[in-house]
Structure formats: C-alpha cells, structure tokens
Amino acid sequence: MAGEGGRTEALGIGEVAARTGLSVHALRFYEREGLLVGPVGRTAGGRRRYTTLDVEWLHVCIRLRESGMPLADLRRFAELVRQGPGNEAERLSLLNAHQQRVDEQIRALEECRSVIAWKVGVYAEHLARGEATGLWDPTARTRPPRA
Amino acid sequence: MAGEGGRTEALGIGEVAARTGLSVHALRFYEREGLLVGPVGRTAGGRRRYTTLDVEWLHVCIRLRESGMPLADLRRFAELVRQGPGNEAERLSLLNAHQQRVDEQIRALEECRSVIAWKVGVYAEHLARGEATGLWDPTARTRPPRA
DNA sequence: GTAGGAGCTGGAGCGCGGTCTAGATCAAGT
DNA sequence: ACTTGATCTAGACCGCGCTCCAGCTCCTAC
Numbered sequence: 001m002a003g004e005g006g007r008t009e010a011l012g013i014g015e016v017a018a019r020t021g022l023s024v025h026a027l028r029f030y031e032r033e034g035l036l037v038g039p040v041g042r043t044a045g046g047r048r049r050y051t052t053l054d055v056e057w058l059h060v061c062i063r064l065r066e067s068g069m070p071l072a073d074l075r076r077f078a079e080l081v082r083q084g085p086g087n088e089a090e091r092l093s094l095l096n097a098h099q100q101r102v103d104e105q106i107r108a109l110e111e112c113r114s115v116i117a118w119k120v121g122v123y124a125e126h127l128a129r130g131e132a133t134g135l136w137d138p139t140a141r142t143r144p145p146r147a
Numbered sequence: 148m149a150g151e152g153g154r155t156e157a158l159g160i161g162e163v164a165a166r167t168g169l170s171v172h173a174l175r176f177y178e179r180e181g182l183l184v185g186p187v188g189r190t191a192g193g194r195r196r197y198t199t200l201d202v203e204w205l206h207v208c209i210r211l212r213e214s215g216m217p218l219a220d221l222r223r224f225a226e227l228v229r230q231g232p233g234n235e236a237e238r239l240s241l242l243n244a245h246q247q248r249v250d251e252q253i254r255a256l257e258e259c260r261s262v263i264a265w266k267v268g269v270y271a272e273h274l275a276r277g278e279a280t281g282l283w284d285p286t287a288r289t290r291p292p293r294a
Numbered sequence: 295g296t297a298g299g300a301g302c303t304g305g306a307g308c309g310c311g312g313t314c315t316a317g318a319t320c321a322a323g324t
Numbered sequence: 325a326c327t328t329g330a331t332c333t334a335g336a337c338c339g340c341g342c343t344c345c346a347g348c349t350c351c352t353a354c
Contacts, residue, residue, distance in 0.1 A: 012330080012331080013330085013331070013332095014330065014331080023312085023313075024330090024331080025312070025313055025314075026311085026312065026313085028331095028332090028333090029311080029312060029313085033311095043320090045319075045320050045321075045331090045332090046319080046320080046331085046332060046333095047319095047320075047321090047330085047331055047332075048331080048332090060262070060266070063258075063259045063262045063263065064259070064263070065311090066255060066256075066259050067255075067256055067259035067260065067263070070310080070311095071310080071311070071312095088270050088273055088274050089274060091270055092267065092270040092271060092274060095263055095266055095267045095270065096267055098263060099260065099263045099264060099267055102256060102259060102260045102263065103260065105256055106253060106256050106257065106260065108213060109213075109214055109249060109252055109253050109256070110253065111210075112210045112211070112213050112214035112249060113214070113246065113249045113250065113253065115207070115210045116210065116211070116214070116242055116245060116246045116249065117246060119207070119242055120239065120242045120243055120246055123235050123238055123239040123242065124239060126235055127235050127236060127239060159300075159301080160300085160301070160302095161300065161301080170342085170343075171300090171301080172342070172343055172344075173341085173342065173343085175301095175302085175303090176341080176342060176343085180341095190350090192301090192302090192349075192350050192351075193301080193302060193349080193350080194300085194301055194302075194350075194351090195301080195302090212341090217340080217341095218340080218341070
C-alpha cells in the first residue's frame with residue numbers, strides 16, 4: 001500500500017547494472033566501500049534487491065565520480081546522508097568544494113583545448129598548402145656544443 | 148655560432164623540473180618511455196643536458212597529458228615528430244581525435260557541474276530557510292515488502 | 295682533498311578504482 | 325529432476341602513471 005506506484009520496484013543487481021552502466025562488480029564494490037545511502041535489501045535467498053531510490057542515488061554517485069570526486073569523499077558524503085538530517089551544512093560545503101574543483105578542471109581543459117586547437121590549426125594549414133615548409137624539425141636539433 | 152641567443156641553453160634535469168613542474172623522476176621516465184622528440188644530450192660525465200626546445204616540447208606534452216591523452220598516444224605522436232616531415236596527416240588526425248575527446252570531456256564535466264550546482268542550490272536553500280523540511284531521508288527508506 | 299649535493303641506473307613499490315576468479319547457491323524453465 | 329543462468333562471497337589481480345630506493349658517480353666549493 002505504501003507508494004507502490006513505480007517508485008519502489010525491487011531490482012536485481014543485473015538490472016541496476018543495466019540502468020546505471022556500472023558493472024555488477026562495481027555495484028558490489030560500491031556497497032562494500034560504503035558509498036550507498038542505506039543497506040541494500042536482500043531476498044530470502046540472499047540476493048540484493050535495489051530500489052529505484054538506490055538507483056537515483058547511484059546516478060548522483062556516477063556524476064560525482066565522473067567529475068573526479070575521490071571515493072573517500074563520496075563515502076563521506078554518503079555517510080552524511082545516511083546519518084539523516086542535521087548535517088546539511090557539511091554536505092553543502094563538501095559539494096561546494098567539489099564544484100570548485102570541477103570548475104577548475106573545466107578551466108584547465110579549456111586551456112588545453114585551445115593549445116591543441118592551435119596545433120591542429122598549424123598542421124591543417126601546413127597540409128592545406130602542401131607539405132612545403134618545415135614545422136618543427138627535431139632532425140635539425142641544435143645541440144649544445146661538444147660536436 | 149649557430150643561434151646561441153637564449154634559444155639553446157643547456158639545462159640540467161633539475162632546472163627542467165623546475166621549469167615544467169614535472170619531477171626529475173617523471174622526466175627520466177618520459178625519456179625512457181620515448182615521449183621526447185629526440186635524444187637528450189649528455190655531458191661528458193653522463194648528465195642530461197636539455198635544450199629549451201626540449202622544454203617547449205615538454206610543455207606540449209604536459210597539456211596533452213593534462214587533458215587525458217594516454218602515454219601510448221603521446222609516444223606515438225612523439226615518434227611521428229621524431230621521424231620528421233612526411234607524416235603530418237597522421238599527426239593531425241591524432242591531434243584531432245584527441246581534441247574531440249577533450250571536447251567530450253568538457254561537455255561531460257559541464258553536465259556534472261550543473262547537477263552538482265543544482266544539488267548545491269537545494270542544500271543552500273534548505274539551510275537558508277532553516278532546517279525545516281527533510282530533503283532526502285534514507286532513514287525513511289521504503290523497502291520492498293517483507294517486513 | 296674532501297664534503298655535500300645533484301644526477302645516474304635499474305628495478306621495486308604504490309594509489310586508485312575497479313575487475314576478475316573460484317567455487318558455491320539460488321531461481322526459473324521444461 | 326535437471327539444466328541454465330544469474331548471483332553470492334572472499335580475495336587475488338590489474339593498468340596506469342608515476343614515485344621512490346639503493347648504490348654509485350659526478351661536480352662544486354671550500
């Protein structure tokens with residue numbers, strides 16, 4: 001009776017793997033590492049039964065991991081959520097700190113991108129006007145004295 | 148006589164480390180791995196003497212690595228450059244492929260960032276209006292039947 | 295000539311984030 | 325009842341990109 005409407009499906013690990021893109025190995029690993037927000041249910045026979053809430057949480061985890069959050073931080077965040085209300089300030093600061101790191105990453109990547117784009121441009125132009133000029137010739141390296 | 152003007156300083160490994168931010172270990176490692184565009188010079192006593200060209204190349208390497216190019220690809224690129232003119236098309240395609248991966252990374256990171264920003268917003272608002280409502284309560288987990 | 299620091303080589307070790315294996319159990323179809 | 329396939333646990337293993345160590349040599353300064 002308590003909100004069965006699509007919200008509380010019980011999912012096997014394989015199904016969850018399919019829905020999240022994580023391997024079943026990774027799912028078990030995440031659980032062992034304490035990255036989940038609550039104990040995963042089990043059937044009588046001992047198989048894991050995930051809920052759609054677990055899956056939602058996993059999707060959050062995936063984003064955080066994708067953006068480079070280390071497992072340790074993710075574990076800490078999960079702990080906070082598990083502990084329930086009262087520690088929202090810490091959760092916020094954790095996320096804020098991570099967001100800043102992500103911003104920095106993006107900035108760095110964009111800088112790299114522009115360097116690469118420039119080099120791509122150089123080669124493209126070089127090829128366009130037909131092999132003519134040498135770009136960089138490590139062959140003609142000017143070595144320091146001592147012939 | 149041949150272009151000594153600041154261009155062809157001979158630098159010790161420590162100096163290069165300082166200029167690039169790579170450790171001396173990493174520099175020796177890169178050399179062993181064939182990531183450099185030419186053999187590094189040596190003094191009579193066997194010490195490495197880098198040129199400013201080496202340093203420039205290292206700066207390129209750093210950007211490529213920072214943006215996630217695997218050592219294997221970087222090695223291939225270095226090989227191509229080492230081989231001299233004639234393979235610009237391959238160099239270009241290598242860089243192009245990498246640029247695309249970088250673009251994709253940036254896109255993914257921005258997506259993560261927006262998810263994180265949203266969560267940050269939720270927590271911030273929650274805290275702002277004082278602890279009132281529960282956000283997510285894993286305590287009140289609706290477990291699948293059997294209880 | 296001698297002390298101290300930078301550099302050399304070869305190879306072992308490490309941190310991270312999973313991945314994989316073995317061997318057993320559970321569950322569904324026929 | 326039997327087969328087939330998904331899942332279980334514990335623990336070993338892996339790839340990447342360095343990092344670090346031992347033991348030695350080379351320089352520079354005093």
